[in-house]
Amino acid sequence: xxxxxxxxxxxxxxxxxxxxxxxxxxxxxxxxxxxxxxxxxxxxxxxxxxxxxxxxxxxxxxxxxxxxxxxxxxxxxxxxxxxxxxxxxxxxxxxxxxxxxxxxxxxxxxxxxxxxxxxxxxxxxxxxxxxxxxxxxxxxxxxxxxxxxxxxxxxxxxxxxxxxxxxxxxxxxxxxxxxxxxxxxxxxxxxxxxxxxxxxxxxxxxxxxxxxxxxxxxxxxxxxxxxxxxxxxxxxxxxxxxxxxxxxxxxxxxxxxxxxxxxxxxxxxxxxxxxxxxxxxxxxxxxxxxxxxxxxxxxxxxxxxxxxxxxxxxxxxxxxxxxxxxxxxxxxxxxxxxxxxxxxxxxxxxxxxxxxxxxxxxxxxxxxxxxxxxxxxxxx
Numbered sequence: 001x002x003x004x005x006x007x008x009x010x011x012x013x014x015x016x017x018x019x020x021x022x023x024x025x026x027x028x029x030x031x032x033x034x035x036x037x038x039x040x041x042x043x044x045x046x047x048x049x050x051x052x053x054x055x056x057x058x059x060x061x062x063x064x065x066x067x068x069x070x071x072x073x074x075x076x077x078x079x080x081x082x083x084x085x086x087x088x089x090x091x092x093x094x095x096x097x098x099x100x101x102x103x104x105x106x107x108x109x110x111x112x113x114x115x116x117x118x119x120x121x122x123x124x125x126x127x128x129x130x131x132x133x134x135x136x137x138x139x140x141x142x143x144x145x146x147x148x149x150x151x152x153x154x155x156x157x158x159x160x161x162x163x164x165x166x167x168x169x170x171x172x173x174x175x176x177x178x179x180x181x182x183x184x185x186x187x188x189x190x191x192x193x194x195x196x197x198x199x200x201x202x203x204x205x206x207x208x209x210x211x212x213x214x215x216x217x218x219x220x221x222x223x224x225x226x227x228x229x230x231x232x233x234x235x236x237x238x239x240x241x242x243x244x245x246x247x248x249x250x251x252x253x254x255x256x257x258x259x260x261x262x263x264x265x266x267x268x269x270x271x272x273x274x275x276x277x278x279x280x281x282x283x284x285x286x287x288x289x290x291x292x293x294x295x296x297x298x299x300x301x302x303x304x305x306x307x308x309x310x311x312x313x314x315x316x317x318x319x320x321x322x323x324x325x326x327x328x329x330x331x332x333x334x335x336x337x338x339x340x341x342x343x344x345x346x347x348x349x350x351x352x353x354x355x356x357x358x359x360x361x362x363x364x365x366x367x368x369x370x371x372x373x374x375x376x377x378x379x380x
Contacts, residue, residue, distance in 0.1 A: 001062075001123070003130050006052040009033050009066075016061040021113045026256040026275040026282070027102040028109060033066060035248040041240050042103050047071040051098070053130055055123050062115045063123035065131060066102060069140070071095045075240065077106035077320045078146050078166060078337045083350060087141065092343065094142070098135045101146040104240060106168070106320040107282055108147045108335055112155065124152075128159050132340055145338040156338035162354050164337045165361045167368070169323070169330035171316040176309050179302070182329070190327055190373035197294035198302055201262075204292045206269070208262045208303055213246075214254025220268075221246055224259055227271045227287030241285075260303045262288075262295060272299040274307075281308050283318035301328050323368065332368040 009017065009030060017030035026032055035041075042048035048068045055063035073080055076099060087094035100111045112124045135143040145156055157163050176182040183191050201208075211220060225243045232239040250257055258281065262270040270288035274281055286300050301318060308316050318330060326332070339354075341347035 002056040004054045020064050020115045024277045025109050027105050031252040035245050039242050039244040041245050046240050048103050053127050062118035063127050064113045065127050067100050069096050070099050075104040097141050098143045110149050111145050111152050143340040148336050153336045161338035161340050162351050164354050165358045166335040167332050167365050168335050169325040170333040171330045173308050173314050179306050186373045187375050197297050200293040201298040206262050206264050211259045213250035213257030223268050224271050228285045230287040260299045262299050279314040281313050281316045326371050327373050332365045
């Protein structure tokens, strides 16, 4: 087995990468990650430097890990700002560090990708070891695997990584016939609230269309990018995804790009940007040019639920955080990350902190689970 560190995903072909990653998960496709690099959504300016790990057998790609060197903690959604501050107070450098992740994407999935014909145990073990050894050789403070799936989480824990528990809010499809059938599972008070919110949008004369990436016109792509930027301009942060990125993925993986476009009097006033796999819808971004009562809930949540029901998708992950999602049927769901800390002293301190944090997070998830809008005995 030959191991390499790649400075660009284009050092391997699209077909070779996708033969390992598959094409169902939109965020792990070569097309998605390459569009980020090609359009400089990840580069020195934003502090995401690609250093993907690759394993070859007889010149055939059998395993990859999407790894980046970071000089900040922006766009990760597993928050370690306090760790960086502790390092600074101690006169140590927390940055640069390494993360195994999909940039700007808090979506759980495999992080150690292996070819179906390969010995997964052998390939995964070698890639985990390479990640840690390379991080040490580069004098990086730490190595973080973000939003790992159950298989990778178990592997990393067995290799001595600390686990960190997080929480998101996901919707599950229980075979609902339509949105009304879904709401019938709610208790009366929460059902009335959702219906009222949907009625506000209807009474405002707003029409919402679902447009897949390959169906979108250039004008629609431009306005959806404007909407994406508007949220960052109004709040905080950097709009790292540019119009070129959206153009590229609309062309190369357009059926997995899903826009919920809200219009009034034939003018686009708001929209939500999602991606999808064969069984899951992923809510990613939202923006509006005009404010209307409950339009955010309609475009970002209710339209997504309706889309999942109509297309037979099993789940809907609308993004990170947001306890307000519970009353709309998105229930607390554990997420995991795994961490290696080079500094022995800080490693012990962070390990103890994570043990305490995990206990608190389990209590938090249990408490939130009791706020379910579903009638007692109804499946979520």
